[in-house]
Amino acid sequence: MSNTLSSNESNPSGKKKIIVLGSGPNRIGQGIEFDYCCVHGLLAIKEAGYEAIMVNCNPETVSTDFDIADKLYFEPVYWEHLWEIIELEKPEGVIVQLGGQTALKLAKRLHEKGIRIIGTSYDNMDIAEDRGRFSDLLKELNIPYPQYGTAYTADEAIEVANQVGYPVLVRPSYVLGGQRMRIVINDEEVEKAVISLLKHIPNNKILIDHFLDRCQEAEIDGIFDGTDFHVMGVMEHIEPAGIHSGDSNAVLPAFNLTPMEVTTMEFYAEKIARALDIRGLINIQFAVKDGNVYVIEANPRASRTTPFIAKAYGIPYLNIATKVMLDVAKLKDFTMKKQLKGYAIKEPVFSFDKFPGVNKELGPEMKSTGEAIRFIKDLRDPYFRTLYKERSMHLSK
Structure with missing residues (x-):
C-alpha cells in the first residue's frame, strides 16, 4: 500500500462546476474528433458561467491544453480517478456525451453514486446502448428494424440465427468501433464467431441481427x-x-x-x-x-x-x-443557417502502411x-x- 499524501495540489474554487469527460488515448473507433467535441463543450460551459473542468489523459489533444478548461485533471478516464475528483470538486454534474464511448461507459457508475449526469438520463442512454432494449423500443414505436435475437452461448446463438434468417450480424453489446462484429452465413460461422467473441469479451450479451444485404x-x-x-x-x-x-x-x-x-x-x-x-x-x-x-x-x-x-x-x-x-x-434561441x-x-x-500484417x-x-x-x-x-x-x-x- 502507498502512503497517504499529506498535501493536495488541487484547491477547489467556490464556483459552480461542470466536469467534462474526455475519450482518453486515441484508438481505432475513437480519436481526435471527440476532442473537438470536448473543446467546444468546455468553451460553452465557460460562456454559461460555470467553471469548466476537463478530465482526460491524452497529451496530443487540444482539450488538455492548459488554457482551454478552467481546470485540467490529466488523469486516466477510469472510475477510480474520476470518483476522487468528484469528491474533491463537488460539481453540479458531469457531461459524458462529448467523450465518445469511453466517457459514456462511466454513466452507470455516476448514476449508481447519485451524481447528476448533464443532459440525457442514464436509463435513457442505456436503452439506446442495450441492443435488445433498443429493439424493444423500436417495436413499441412501430419503427422498422432488422429482426434480432439475443444469446449468451454458441448454441443459443445458432438457434436465434436460424430464427431471424441468414445472413446475420453477430455482435456484442456496449462495444467501441464495432469490436468483434462479424457477418456470418451459416451455423458453423456463428459458432466460431461467438466462441471468439466470448473469449475476448467474457459474459457479454450477444445480439444476432438479420443482415440487410445490398442495402x-x-x-x-x-x-x-x-x-x-x-x-x-x-x-x-x-x-x-x-x-x-x-x-x-x-x-x-x-x-x-x-x-x-x-x-x-x-x-x-x-x-x-x-x-x-x-x-x-x-x-x-x-x-x-x-x-x-x-x-x-x-x-x-x-x-x-x-x-x-x-x-x-x-x-x-x-x-x-x-x-x-x-x-x-x-x-x-439559435440561428442555424447551413x-x-x-x-x-x-x-x-x-x-x-504502419501495420503491414493487418487484414485490409x-x-x-x-x-x-x-x-x-x-x-x-x-x-x-x-x-x-x-x-x-x-x-x-x-x-x-
Whole structure:
C-alpha cells in the first residue's frame, strides 16, 4: 500500500462546476474528433458561467491544453480517478456525451453514486446502448428494424440465427468501433464467431441481427432540447451495407436517397429522440432497402461525424448542444443557417502502411484511424464518380 499524501495540489474554487469527460488515448473507433467535441463543450460551459473542468489523459489533444478548461485533471478516464475528483470538486454534474464511448461507459457508475449526469438520463442512454432494449423500443414505436435475437452461448446463438434468417450480424453489446462484429452465413460461422467473441469479451450479451444485404446505409445527427428537434445533417454512405460507418465514405447531404426516404429518416429520428427524452446529441444509423427505411442503432452522444457536420455547415453545433444539455438555452434561441454549397465527403483515413500484417479487407469492425473532409461542387466531381463506380462494381459481384 502507498502512503497517504499529506498535501493536495488541487484547491477547489467556490464556483459552480461542470466536469467534462474526455475519450482518453486515441484508438481505432475513437480519436481526435471527440476532442473537438470536448473543446467546444468546455468553451460553452465557460460562456454559461460555470467553471469548466476537463478530465482526460491524452497529451496530443487540444482539450488538455492548459488554457482551454478552467481546470485540467490529466488523469486516466477510469472510475477510480474520476470518483476522487468528484469528491474533491463537488460539481453540479458531469457531461459524458462529448467523450465518445469511453466517457459514456462511466454513466452507470455516476448514476449508481447519485451524481447528476448533464443532459440525457442514464436509463435513457442505456436503452439506446442495450441492443435488445433498443429493439424493444423500436417495436413499441412501430419503427422498422432488422429482426434480432439475443444469446449468451454458441448454441443459443445458432438457434436465434436460424430464427431471424441468414445472413446475420453477430455482435456484442456496449462495444467501441464495432469490436468483434462479424457477418456470418451459416451455423458453423456463428459458432466460431461467438466462441471468439466470448473469449475476448467474457459474459457479454450477444445480439444476432438479420443482415440487410445490398442495402444503402445512412445516418442522422441531431439535437433535441425536450421540445424541438433539429436535424444537424443527413449523411449517405457511398460504400454498401456491411462496412462500419467509420470506414465508409459518407456524403453530406444525402445524394441518392429519395425525398420520401430522407423525410422518413428524419421522422424516425425525432420519434426516437422524443421517446428517449434526449437532452443534447443523438446519432442514428439507418439502412434503406427497396424504399423501406430500417433503424440499425442509436448513439445517445456526439458521434465521430458531429464535428464533420459542424465544419461542413459552418454552425457551432457542439456549443449549441452543450448549452442545451446545461438547460441554459433552447434550440429556438439559435440561428442555424447551413452554408454548404455542393457536397462534403467524409473520407476515412487508414494506417495500413504502419501495420503491414493487418487484414485490409473492410467489414463491420472499424479499421480507420481518422477522417478527412473533402468539398465538391456537384456529383460530376471525378473523385465522387470514382468512389461511386467502385461501389457499383462491389454490388455487382
